[in-house]
Amino acid sequence: RPPRRLPRPLRRAAATGPGRRLLLSTPIFYANGPPHIGHLYSALLADALLRHRRLHAAGPARLCTGIDEHGLKIQQAAAAAGTSPAELCERVSGLFRQALSQAGVAYTDFTRTSEPQHQRAVRHFWGALRDGGVLYKGAYEGWYCTPEESFVPESQLAERTDAQGRPCKVSLETGHEVHWTKEENYMFRLSAFRDPLQNWLRDNPRAIFPDPFYQCVLRWLDEDLPDLSVSRERSRLQWGIPVPSDPTQTIYVWVDALVNYLSVVGYPESHGTWWPAVHHIVGKDILKFHALYWPALLLAAGLEPPERILVHSHWTVRGQKMSKSLGNVVDPSVCVGQYGVDGFRYFLLRQGVPERDCDYYDEKVVKLVNSELADALGGLLNRTTSPSINPSNTYPRFSEPCFPKVLDSREAKGTGRACAEDYELVAAVASLPAQVDSYFKSFQIYKALECIAQCVRQTNSFFQRHRPWKLDRRDAAEQLWLDTILHITLECLRVYGMLLQPVVPHMADKLLSRLAVGPGERGLSGLIFLARYDGKPCPFEGRQLGPDTGILFHRLGKS
Numbered sequence: 001r002p003p004r005r006l007p008r009p010l011r012r013a014a015a016t017g018p019g020r021r022l023l024l025s026t027p028i029f030y031a032n033g034p035p036h037i038g039h040l041y042s043a044l045l046a047d048a049l050l051r052h053r054r055l056h057a058a059g060p061a062r063l064c065t066g067i068d069e070h071g072l073k074i075q076q077a078a079a080a081a082g083t084s085p086a087e088l089c090e091r092v093s094g095l096f097r098q099a100l101s102q103a104g105v106a107y108t109d110f111t112r113t114s115e116p117q118h119q120r121a122v123r124h125f126w127g128a129l130r131d132g133g134v135l136y137k138g139a140y141e142g143w144y145c146t147p148e149e150s151f152v153p154e155s156q157l158a159e160r161t162d163a164q165g166r167p168c169k170v171s172l173e174t175g176h177e178v179h180w181t182k183e184e185n186y187m188f189r190l191s192a193f194r195d196p197l198q199n200w201l202r203d204n205p206r207a208i209f210p211d212p213f214y215q216c217v218l219r220w221l222d223e224d225l226p227d228l229s230v231s232r233e234r235s236r237l238q239w240g241i242p243v244p245s246d247p248t249q250t251i252y253v254w255v256d257a258l259v260n261y262l263s264v265v266g267y268p269e270s271h272g273t274w275w276p277a278v279h280h281i282v283g284k285d286i287l288k289f290h291a292l293y294w295p296a297l298l299l300a301a302g303l304e305p306p307e308r309i310l311v312h313s314h315w316t317v318r319g320q321k322m323s324k325s326l327g328n329v330v331d332p333s334v335c336v337g338q339y340g341v342d343g344f345r346y347f348l349l350r351q352g353v354p355e356r357d358c359d360y361y362d363e364k365v366v367k368l369v370n371s372e373l374a375d376a377l378g379g380l381l382n383r384t385t386s387p388s389i390n391p392s393n394t395y396p397r398f399s400e401p402c403f404p405k406v407l408d409s410r411e412a413k414g415t416g417r418a419c420a421e422d423y424e425l426v427a428a429v430a431s432l433p434a435q436v437d438s439y440f441k442s443f444q445i446y447k448a449l450e451c452i453a454q455c456v457r458q459t460n461s462f463f464q465r466h467r468p469w470k471l472d473r474r475d476a477a478e479q480l481w482l483d484t485i486l487h488i489t490l491e492c493l494r495v496y497g498m499l500l501q502p503v504v505p506h507m508a509d510k511l512l513s514r515l516a517v518g519p520g521e522r523g524l525s526g527l528i529f530l531a532r533y534d535g536k537p538c539p540f541e542g543r544q545l546g547p548d549t550g551i552l553f554h555r556l557g558k559s
Contacts, residue, residue, distance in 0.1 A: 019059040023278045024050050027286060028066040028111055028260050031092040032077035035099040036322060037360065038315050040332045041348050045312060046281045047105045048349055051502035052440045055524040064264045065100065066111030067093050070240040071149050071253030085239045089114060102336045103345065104505060111260045121263035122256050123244050128301035134189045140229045141182035145171050149253045151229060152178050186231040186249060193296040194225050200295060200305055208291050209443055210355050213284065213311040217291045228293060230255050258294045276304035284313050310443045312354040318361045330360060339556060342504040343369040349503050350449045366556045376456045377496065378552035380463065381511060384489045385545060389468055395490055395540045396483035398532035403484050405533055417481045425458045426530060429492050433527045436499050452499055459492040490515060491530045498522055507553055516546040
């Protein structure tokens with residue numbers, strides 16, 4: 001039967017425009033094992049977006065993460081480890097907090113689904129669903145996948161043999177084994193929400209991004225949309241939140257987990273300050289839960305769907321899916337130890353492309369960070385600030401006669417000391433902040449880093465092309481040109497340091513400190529490049545550089 005009525009969504013409470021609030025969220029991660037780089041990738045994407053937003057002073061922002069402590073998977077993992085679910089979750093919670101801190105993730109909230117505040121929110125949310133007439137009790141049977149905590153339709157199964165050579169069925173998508181399950185559960189009338197979900201997506205074409213995932217959800221809505229089992233028999237699953245007023249049932253772990261996005265902002269009392277100005281960052285494997293089930297549940301409870309769902313793909317290791325059985329699960333704490341926190345962050349955010357799976361292996365990390373951080377960026381800083389080139393250790397003055405302003409780089413021939421390529425560099429770096437901002441806002445951080453890396457290469461070419469070490473300081477004209485070369489190069493480095501703050505915060509701080517860029521001069525909203533080229537004063541010109549901070553990024557050796 002259709003629900004008695006479809007509740008009308010609440011009016012948007014969160015403000016829009018400059019200064020508005022924004023909640024960024026990662027999934028809460030299963031507490032059945034330690035973190036791997038897939039978990040950290042979600043968290044680093046969210047962290048970089050948070051840092052970028054704060055540098056633009058765009059308004060209050062939070063980053064929530066945490067662990068999902070309930071469900072059959074946790075119950076079985078604890079039994080296999082000879083411990084209680086509560087003890088397992090306590091230990092794994094510590095591992096995730098440690099991994100996030102090691103990777104420099106500046107989360108503001110860490111949710112554990114065993115917390116009383118969260119459980120109270122889940123019970124209230126269940127009550128809103130019940131009062132909306134979208135729950136009913138019915139017999140349910142199907143193939144259940146414990147690792148995914150979901151029923152898998154017959155069309156998504158394949159025949160395989162298990163470790164003992166016996167025939168079994170597995171999920172086509174994940175390869176996990178499924179088991180036939182029959183029980184009486186509470187069902188959610190998901191089938192009644194096809195039109196509301198289609199209307200939401202039609203009115204908000206960027207609600208799910210990148211576009212291939214948006215199209216995927218639209219296709220799902222054109223297919224059969226069966227009602228969703230939202231509880232499990234308590235006799236099978238004790239480790240979870242009991243259904244209010246029915247102690248024979250446990251609330252489905254995914255309903256429990258999804259409500260964390262509300263409980264963290266004070267649901268059911270004070271969530272309107274933040275909700276629905278929320279951007280979920282999720283892996284593609286949990287897209288259906290976040291883009292179909294969650295918006296439908298929210299609409300049923302009288303709430304708006306989240307503003308955006310930003311989806312990323314997976315990391316493979318040397319072309320293979322990470323798996324415990326293959327022994328190729330990558331431990332993020334080992335990565336931080338090998339490559340440093342900035343090297344680890346830079347690699348994942350530079351190489352990770354949300355639309356497609358990306359491959360991880362040690363040689364690839366070493367080659368990339370050595371080339372782009374140690375050599376290109378670190379080498380440029382070292383050459384520009386070395387005593388032999390810059391003996392006064394200052395931000396030298398810019399000479400307009402040496403580098404006169406032109407409207408078109410093709411006009412540069414025969415004017416001053418600069419050539420057409422130099423003007424192309426200045427134009428590229430001048431447009432870089434807006435480009436980077438646009439790519440961050442479109443969830444394409446890797447493209448922002450590509451643009452920065454390209455400009456760093458251009459700056460190295462500029463420096464090499466003019467060979468400042470060959471110029472004679474005793475000649476006044478040569479000294480002016482030398483100072484101008486250094487001024488432009490330092491200005492480029494300042495821009496790169498500022499734009500890289502969300503991705504490699506420690507290294508960016510080191511770079512900006514060397515250039516004597518103060519804490520109050522590092523915001524991105526008013527970033528101006530090469531003011532003197534436009535005839536405006538430069539606050540850094542003539543300033544003493546900061547103390548030598550040492551090698552910007554130490555080259556990595558082969559592991």
